[in-house]
Amino acid sequence: MYERRGGPDKLPRQKYRDKLLTARLNGRKEDADGFGWWVRKTAEEGAQLKPRGRLTLSGEQEGDRVLAALLNAIYMFAKCGQKELRERIRTITTHFRSVVEIWPASLLPVTGCINRMAQELGLDISKHDILPTLLDLRSL
Numbered sequence: 001m002y003e004r005r006g007g008p009d010k011l012p013r014q015k016y017r018d019k020l021l022t023a024r025l026n027g028r029k030e031d032a033d034g035f036g037w038w039v040r041k042t043a044e045e046g047a048q049l050k051p052r053g054r055l056t057l058s059g060e061q062e063g064d065r066v067l068a069a070l071l072n073a074i075y076m077f078a079k080c081g082q083k084e085l086r087e088r089i090r091t092i093t094t095h096f097r098s099v100v101e102i103w104p105a106s107l108l109p110v111t112g113c114i115n116r117m118a119q120e121l122g123l124d125i126s127k128h129d130i131l132p133t134l135l136d137l138r139s140l
Contacts, residue, residue, distance in 0.1 A: 022073065030081045032091075039095050042070050043102035050105055057109050066104050070099060071113060085126060092117070093133040100137055111137050 022038060038072045050063030057068045078091040096110050118126040 035077050036095070036098070039070065039074065039098060040102060042066070042073075042105070043099045046103070047103040051103075052105055055105050055109050056122065057112075063105070067099075067103075067109060071096070071110070074099075082137065085125065089117075089121075089125070090129045093129045097133055100140070104140075107137060107140060 046063055046066040049066060050061065054068050056064050057071070058064070073096045074092055077095075083091070093114065096114060100107050100110050111134060112132060114137065118130045118134060121124040121130065123131075
């Protein structure tokens with residue numbers, strides 16, 4: 001599809017860096033509605049690239065790259081601004097859930113990310129938003 005070295009690969013990589021920049025700008029402006037719209041639009045684009053099959057966060061296919069950039073952008077958006085930890089976590093889980101609803105093929109990588117978050121943050125923090133979202137997504 002794209003060459004690993006040379007010119008053609010630079011365009012997609014720049015596109016993914018632009019996604020992170022968009023997240024950072026929306027986060028600094030605290031534009032939750034604008035960012036939510038952007039997440040849904042990007043998930044729809046990803047679903048058109050790879051509607052079915054297995055996605056990974058380390059894959060070389062464009063669908064894999066879009067998903068990795070999208071999830072990183074969600075983390076970046078949640079990190080920006082003056083939000084408390086629980087609000088940041090709620091932002092992440094809400095947007096992750098929306099990605100899975102729009103792009104069902106993203107279910108396994110997204111649940112993997114949420115599971116890892118739960119392990120890192122522990123039960124006291126995870127019980128509010130992370131674990132309920134994880135259980136909900138695992139029931140799909």
